[in-house]
Amino acid sequence: MTTVVFIIVLVIFAASLYDAGGTTMDPCLESMKTASLPDLPYAYDALEPVISEEIMRLHHQKHHQTYVTQYNKALNSLRSAMADGDHSAVVKLQSLIKFNGGGHVNHAIFWKNLAPVHEGGGKPPHDPLSSAIDAHFGSLEGLIQKMNAEGAAVQGSGWVWLGLDRELKRLVVETTANQDPLVTKGTHLVPLIGIDVWEHAYYPQYKNARAEYLKNIWSVINWKYAADIFEKHSRDLDTN
């Protein structure tokens, strides 16, 4: 159900970017914003030796770029289908949009979730996130153990997440399959940290040793990014 909501939100968002006069779609949709590959906030070798330069190049320039390209292609097809009123085609495109759009969304977050050690990678989070982690998981180590266990247990491809449930006002650990964004597990979930456990995220360096990759990645996790988002949402929640 939340998957459908996500798709509908995405489509409405796309549709809202142009003016639809009356009951007919404006065919001039050049103003629709397509996705583009964000730059990596650090050099390709900056996360060595935890994540190799080879992996970072492939992951960013090939995998993420392909999601962006295919997502834009699908959006283009969606635009035509909508202009034609071809509702069958609109529905049929949803899985391509979810997969490639999800891939883009997830990886855009992922690059920000990582930072070189000399830029704070691995440094534990500040409050209020730090206290929230202790309250929900006992300790930072407790959270890390849980995420590593769940990440290792993902069958096939997917992600393991630390999220904030804005409705229940608490932290959660979740996994998603393939390129499903965290929001597919609950519309109130905000991603704080996502760790890619697709094999392409670690294979050239770690081969089948996903557990070792998960153990090591914490020394380049950018807790500042997660803590800033958490703080922003905590303030919003408090003022509501």
Added chain:
Amino acid sequence: MAASIAVTANYVLQPPPYALDALEPHMSKQTLEFHWGKHHRAYVDNLKKQVLGTDLEGKPLDHIINKTYNNGDLLPAFNNAAQAWNHEFFWESMKPNGGGKPSGELLALLERDFTSYEKFYEEFNAAAATQFGAGWAWLAYANDKLKVVKTPNAVNPLVLGSFPLLTIDVWEHAYYLDFQNRRPDYIKTFMNNLVSWEAVSARLEAAKVASSSSA
């Protein structure tokens, strides 16, 4: 071994029917060392641990697969059981100097059910290329027809009611060392250089016998 459709390994890690470097340069020795030596081995070892002391212990692999598939509501041992089966089937789907167009009855059936070998090639290729995330593409046989099927993660045609004849593993671990992100190149290499049509023919014969005896 290549002739058997039923993998009756009973949780033994069988080696591929060729040396680990025999598929070079199309599939590297390094890939075989990890894919067979680590991934496949882990599925078998973990399956043994998982069924120990349960009523699945000692049961044939295909029994475990069907039971734990549980009509799509997967039980814990499904992943290891199905992947143990799938990988043995995969090694036997390939041979050194394989690939290309089959001949004889198999070619005739491909032409009957796909209109041409080229159309089959296209369809198999597309299935393998468009399986999101981890999974497999298959040539399968059911109701006297050949068809191409793609499945996610560990799912295989056995649980979907058809006889598997050929498979390609499209989990990233199957091709990442040799092809990185270039799955389409891997698929082409598999089709052009690795497919064992002898294995496919033998499996088809077994499938026909099995369907007629259960009819």
